[in-house]
Amino acid sequence: MKYILVLSVTTFLLFQCSDNKTVLIDDYSKEETQKITPLTNSWEKTVPFQEIPEGLTSISAKSCGVCHQDHYEEWKHSTHSHAWTDPQFQAEIAKETSPFMCINCHIPLENQQENIVTGLINGDVYKPVNHKNPRFDKELQQEGINCASCHVRNGAVLGPTGTDKAPHKTIKDTVHLSENLCISCHNAVATISPQLPCTFETGDEWKAGPYFGTKNCKTCHMPDTVRSIVSGHEARKSHLHYFMGSGIPKFIDKPTKMLNGLLIKTIPLQEVYNAGDTVSLKVSLTNEFAGHKIPTGDPERFFLIEQAVYTKDSVLLVEKTHRIGEEWKWYPEAKKISDNNLLPKEERIFSLNFVLPSEKGWFYKTKVTKNRASEENKKYNKLPEDYPIQITIFEEVNHFKNE
Ligand code: HEC
Ligand code: HEC
Numbered sequence: 001m002k003y004i005l006v007l008s009v010t011t012f013l014l015f016q017c018s019d020n021k022t023v024l025i026d027d028y029s030k031e032e033t034q035k036i037t038p039l040t041n042s043w044e045k046t047v048p049f050q051e052i053p054e055g056l057t058s059i060s061a062k063s064c065g066v067c068h069q070d071h072y073e074e075w076k077h078s079t080h081s082h083a084w085t086d087p088q089f090q091a092e093i094a095k096e097t098s099p100f101m102c103i104n105c106h107i108p109l110e111n112q113q114e115n116i117v118t119g120l121i122n123g124d125v126y127k128p129v130n131h132k133n134p135r136f137d138k139e140l141q142q143e144g145i146n147c148a149s150c151h152v153r154n155g156a157v158l159g160p161t162g163t164d165k166a167p168h169k170t171i172k173d174t175v176h177l178s179e180n181l182c183i184s185c186h187n188a189v190a191t192i193s194p195q196l197p198c199t200f201e202t203g204d205e206w207k208a209g210p211y212f213g214t215k216n217c218k219t220c221h222m223p224d225t226v227r228s229i230v231s232g233h234e235a236r237k238s239h240l241h242y243f244m245g246s247g248i249p250k251f252i253d254k255p256t257k258m259l260n261g262l263l264i265k266t267i268p269l270q271e272v273y274n275a276g277d278t279v280s281l282k283v284s285l286t287n288e289f290a291g292h293k294i295p296t297g298d299p300e301r302f303f304l305i306e307q308a309v310y311t312k313d314s315v316l317l318v319e320k321t322h323r324i325g326e327e328w329k330w331y332p333e334a335k336k337i338s339d340n341n342l343l344p345k346e347e348r349i350f351s352l353n354f355v356l357p358s359e360k361g362w363f364y365k366t367k368v369t370k371n372r373a374s375e376e377n378k379k380y381n382k383l384p385e386d387y388p389i390q391i392t393i394f395e396e397v398n399h400f401k402n403e
């Protein structure tokens, strides 16, 4: 039972017989044996409470969107805007086994969190010291990683130029708005408990790869453009805010933009084959365009490469499915068993060998899908039937030359 539970929990997961995670300080204050330890890791902390910058009336994305319409529309397509509402995320944080810090990268501002955590009892991540947050803003919480998560600090809007044309207090800060901002959430390697390793290594993968020093997270995920950033204002340098990535949406009716990292080619069969010949169907996948491994981030992501051969009457003769992704064992201790994720610029060839029967008219299909989570995981988390976990990125039908 426990094994199955562990297997099907997603992201960098966990298992521990958890104690009540919403303990209030008063429950413990009388017990002197309880030692309160401070929070140490960055992901244990929130971005401290943010005041509304001078010249504005709110820090909600919706309010920024009144003036920055394009940025708002783009951001709404991004998974950043669904980092809280994502049904899978909601299913996971509802579990007693999810520690308090899960929310810190998904709703990073203190303003977005119901409780303020000031320490851990005996250093136990399942016993955070919680205080009610009197300034909790539910509307902001729904927005997940909103404009203010990245742009508002110390009563000002941080921007790349510090322009004096804005109605709000604006400060130039290119250090904060660098790729390090992305890496602060997209790279976390730690063992929180034996069953809860945290392995997001996109930043490290990028640093170790060929793009370090030439292209960074923003170059690829926030491409440059020239446009007016508030209607009626002069065009200036700007960046698309779709934060496009895998392209697997969180809601079927809210598509998200995709970046394609793979170059996929079926290798043409050169010869004419006769009955009894062994045929080798090959497809090549190269990580041509991603600045890190494919897939990256969440260890539960994977690609499937499906090859299938059919008779002329579309009867399946033989098929093979290959997988690119990590494999984990979660019990008794979480451990990565294998990782065949594609490195930047790496090419891999997948093949299906079979003996051609006598008849003619055979054809074969090659299909590649991107997957965010498995079907078992979707079932385990009781996610809605129409919750998208997969997209098809390549499909090709080829006929043999033995006609
Ligand atoms: C009342 C309209 C209005 C609202 C609301 C507004 N802005 Fe702006 N903002 C502007 C204008 C105007 C500029 C300057 C336009 C230009 O440079 O062409 C600007 C500039 C910016 C810049 C660029 C700063 C730089 O350094 O170049 C950023 C970033 C920004 N706003 C973010 C935000 C965020 C985040 C919010 C919400 C918390 C917000 N704005 C709300 C009107 C607005
Ligand atoms: C406050 C933490 C945080 C910051 C800062 C952040 N991200 Fe994210 N990002 C996330 C989380 C959490 C998700 C996943 C949301 C979900 O799936 O519900 C995500 C999702 C993404 C995705 C989409 C992944 C997919 O499945 O397609 C891309 C691309 C991305 N981020 C790029 C960036 C870039 C580029 C930056 C820097 C400009 C950045 N992020 C900054 C936390 C962050």
Ligand code: HEC
Binding pocket: 179, 182, 183, 186, 202, 203, 206, 211, 215, 216, 217, 218, 219, 220, 221, 245, 246, 259, 260, 261, 262, 289, 290, 291, 292, 294, 295, 296, 297, 301, 370
């Ligand atoms: C050279 C361009 C490039 C750079 C640099 C780059 N990425 Fe990507 N990234 C891509 C492409 C292309 C994809 C889509 C991969 C795919 O699914 O085919 C992607 C996918 C992603 C995803 C979605 C997860 C997945 O497995 O598809 C996240 C999250 C992400 N990138 C974050 C980052 C962060 C953070 C950085 C900086 C440390 C970064 N990327 C640097 C091109 C880049």
Ligand code: HEC
Binding pocket: 061, 064, 065, 068, 071, 072, 073, 075, 080, 145, 146, 147, 148, 149, 150, 151, 159, 160, 177, 178, 181, 218, 229, 237, 238, 239, 240, 241
């Ligand atoms: C995940 C972090 C992140 C989020 C969320 C985000 N931005 Fe940005 N934004 C950036 C970064 C980084 C830059 C600076 C790019 C540069 O110049 O290097 C930027 C630049 C800008 C600029 C300056 C012009 C431009 O396009 O480069 C404006 C205006 C802006 N953002 C508005 C917004 C608004 C409005 C929202 C919410 C709807 C938002 N941003 C959400 C990271 C973010």
Ligand code: HEC
Binding pocket: 010, 011, 012, 013, 043, 088, 089, 092, 093, 098, 099, 101, 102, 103, 104, 105, 106, 184, 185, 186, 187, 188, 200, 296, 297, 298, 301, 372, 373
């Ligand atoms: C260090 C920051 C950070 C923390 C802490 C964090 N996440 Fe995330 N989470 C991310 C990022 C970044 C992504 C996007 C990963 C990607 O697509 O590469 C993400 C994506 C997700 C997703 C969507 C998975 C997908 O493939 O689209 C779920 C669900 C999730 N996290 C749950 C959790 C849970 C549960 C916890 C606590 C155990 C947690 N997160 C803690 C940064 C974080």
